[in-house]
Amino acid sequence: MSQKDLKIKIGVSILLVLLLFFSVFVIVAARSNLWEKWLAKEESIQSSELITENSSWKYMDTGQEPGVGNVWTTIKYDADAWEEKQGIYKKDLTGDDLSSTAFFRYEFNVENLNNFQYMECNIRYADAVIVYLNGSIVYTGNVPSGGYLSNQDMGASNTVNTIEEATFYITDMSDLKKGLNVLAIELHRKDVDSTKLYFHLPYLRIFETKKEESVPDTKGMMLLIGDKGDELGVNWMTDSDRPYKIEYMEGTKEEVDESTFSTYSKTVIMGSKKTKYDGMFINTATLTRLKPGTDYVYRAVQIGGKEGSEIYEFHTAEKQETIFAFPGIVQFSQLTGQSSMKLWQETLQKGIDLCGETDFLVIGKDNNLQEDTLIKNRVVGREMGFRSALESKEIPTIVACYGQSHEAKEDEQAKNHYWTYADMIFISLDVINNDYKLNRDFMEQLIKERNRKWIIVMMNTSTFQENEEMRREYGEMFQELDVDVILSGGRAYSRYYVGKEGVETEGIIKKAKGETVYITAGLFLGNMKRDAVTLNREYSKFYEEKPCIIKIKSTRFDITIETYRIEDGQKIDFCRLVKNDK
Numbered sequence: 001m002s003q004k005d006l007k008i009k010i011g012v013s014i015l016l017v018l019l020l021f022f023s024v025f026v027i028v029a030a031r032s033n034l035w036e037k038w039l040a041k042e043e044s045i046q047s048s049e050l051i052t053e054n055s056s057w058k059y060m061d062t063g064q065e066p067g068v069g070n071v072w073t074t075i076k077y078d079a080d081a082w083e084e085k086q087g088i089y090k091k092d093l094t095g096d097d098l099s100s101t102a103f104f105r106y107e108f109n110v111e112n113l114n115n116f117q118y119m120e121c122n123i124r125y126a127d128a129v130i131v132y133l134n135g136s137i138v139y140t141g142n143v144p145s146g147g148y149l150s151n152q153d154m155g156a157s158n159t160v161n162t163i164e165e166a167t168f169y170i171t172d173m174s175d176l177k178k179g180l181n182v183l184a185i186e187l188h189r190k191d192v193d194s195t196k197l198y199f200h201l202p203y204l205r206i207f208e209t210k211k212e213e214s215v216p217d218t219k220g221m222m223l224l225i226g227d228k229g230d231e232l233g234v235n236w237m238t239d240s241d242r243p244y245k246i247e248y249m250e251g252t253k254e255e256v257d258e259s260t261f262s263t264y265s266k267t268v269i270m271g272s273k274k275t276k277y278d279g280m281f282i283n284t285a286t287l288t289r290l291k292p293g294t295d296y297v298y299r300a301v302q303i304g305g306k307e308g309s310e311i312y313e314f315h316t317a318e319k320q321e322t323i324f325a326f327p328g329i330v331q332f333s334q335l336t337g338q339s340s341m342k343l344w345q346e347t348l349q350k351g352i353d354l355c356g357e358t359d360f361l362v363i364g365k366d367n368n369l370q371e372d373t374l375i376k377n378r379v380v381g382r383e384m385g386f387r388s389a390l391e392s393k394e395i396p397t398i399v400a401c402y403g404q405s406h407e408a409k410e411d412e413q414a415k416n417h418y419w420t421y422a423d424m425i426f427i428s429l430d431v432i433n434n435d436y437k438l439n440r441d442f443m444e445q446l447i448k449e450r451n452r453k454w455i456i457v458m459m460n461t462s463t464f465q466e467n468e469e470m471r472r473e474y475g476e477m478f479q480e481l482d483v484d485v486i487l488s489g490g491r492a493y494s495r496y497y498v499g500k501e502g503v504e505t506e507g508i509i510k511k512a513k514g515e516t517v518y519i520t521a522g523l524f525l526g527n528m529k530r531d532a533v534t535l536n537r538e539y540s541k542f543y544e545e546k547p548c549i550i551k552i553k554s555t556r557f558d559i560t561i562e563t564y565r566i567e568d569g570q571k572i573d574f575c576r577l578v579k580n581d582k
Contacts, residue, residue: 145271317359329364329489351549
């Protein structure tokens with residue numbers, strides 16, 4: 001045997017002996033549970049349990065305020081006079097019970113901040129809860145939009161039929177301090193019919209390993225006209241059950257430093273409602289005290305997290321005049337597939353470009369979901385497609401829904417709605433219900449209470465598309481209530497003027513009391529019957545079958561209507577409505 005072969009033989013023998021020793025070691029370690037012990041030791045190095053299921057909490061549930069504002073959530077607060085309870089807290093309530101809120105505090109020490117990356121917490125509660133870390137909100141559960149004006153307020157986003165449970169993560173560790181910290185809990189009752197308050201926090205753990213945090217997907221987000229002139233709403237459809245907040249401040253995207261966004265912005269908690277589709281939620285928030293004629297930016301951030309969504313910007317309207325665009329009624333059943341959604345986005349963008357500066361959008365949406373209410377993916381996909389356009393996130397929008405709503409039960413039809421903006425009141429009528437008295441009473445009361453100069457009614461179908469009875473009933477109704485403009489949907493654009501004394505001269509209409517301008521408009525997603533198109537043509541002062549967008553400017557004295565054909569960008573119609581009787 002050569003010396004080389006001998007070395008190979010010795011090497012193989014040594015390797016076999018090592019493998020034998022390793023196999024014996026693995027068997028012994030498995031039988032002695034050494035793997036579990038070593039893994040537990042490694043985990044103990046990487047994480048630490050700060051609160052356990054049997055921890056003792058300081059609490060107060062007497063119906064009294066714990067102090068001014070939220071000082072009670074900070075480490076400076078003295079809670080020595082509070083009661084103390086270990087583990088689960090439960091309190092049965094009656095309608096006369098003064099205790100609408102319960103407050104809890106737990107203090108803990110953290111010696112070394114540098115090593116810890118995130119916290120994990122499990123919580124069970126009824127009805128709604130806010131969790132604070134050293135005075136900052138790190139979690140909300142079932143809290144209504146905007147939170148609570150006072151510590152003793154009742155309220156919850158969803159009806160609570162059982163105890164809610166959630167596991168959440170805190171990746172924004174900026175509020176954690178070296179030494180003594182406090183986790184504070186604010187537990188709210190939904191209303192006087194709620195029968196209990198419940199709270200249990202089985203664990204709070206802190207980890208050295210890094211926790212990946214996803215960027216919020218805001219495809220389903222829209223910016224909506226608010227209830228007041230200095231307010232706007234954010235409405236976000238999402239499959240995330242995490243709690244979110246909206247951060248907003250003055251400025252443009254070019255001016256904003258994303259790294260300091262949270263430092264200088266205002267913050268509002270989003271309320272989250274469960275939809276009838278499992279796993280889908282509608283989050284809402286109201287942006288308040290907005291200045292007229294001002295640029296703003298906003299984004300969504302997970303409460304307790306660091307990652308913000310894409311930043312969006314919008315511009316608030318001037319008080320002297322208002323410009324809005326009306327692209328018509330979107331036939332919801334046509335929003336199928338990526339190609340139609342892309343076409344919707346491109347068409348809306350082109351229409352807005354033609355209108356130029358636009359303060360807000362007015363869009364009708366004919367859901368028509370009766371056949372699809374049980375097909376979640378199809379319905380949710382269409383809703384997401386409708387919301388996906390960038391313009392709907394950066395231009396405040398009025399969305400008039402006809403047919404069934406994604407938030408309603410299967411057998412519940414959309415109701416009449418209204419919005420006020422500057423000198424205008426927008427009234428959305430569900431004319432398919434054929435309840436003329438209901439619709440008349442609704443409009444008459446609103447017009448009397450709101451007292452706006454311009455009355456604009458939105459309908460999901462033109463009165464000239466339907467039968468003679470509808471044309472007669474609504475024609476008389478609009479005349480008696482002195483409605484100024486009717487905006488309705490369809491596949492073709494048409495404009496006609498109904499009045500006794502009004503005369504249109506070179507595009508100027510001097511409106512007399514009881515006279516109305518009817519406008520029908522539709523994008524590529526319209527679905528008008530052919531005989532209805534013929535009727536519209538018969539009654540119209542102006543008619544165009546190709547998709548159009550209408551730009552409407554309102555002042556104290558007049559309404560100017562300009563219509564653009566989207567295909568070639570041509571302005572195809574113009575009229576100015578003037579009245580001096582209000």
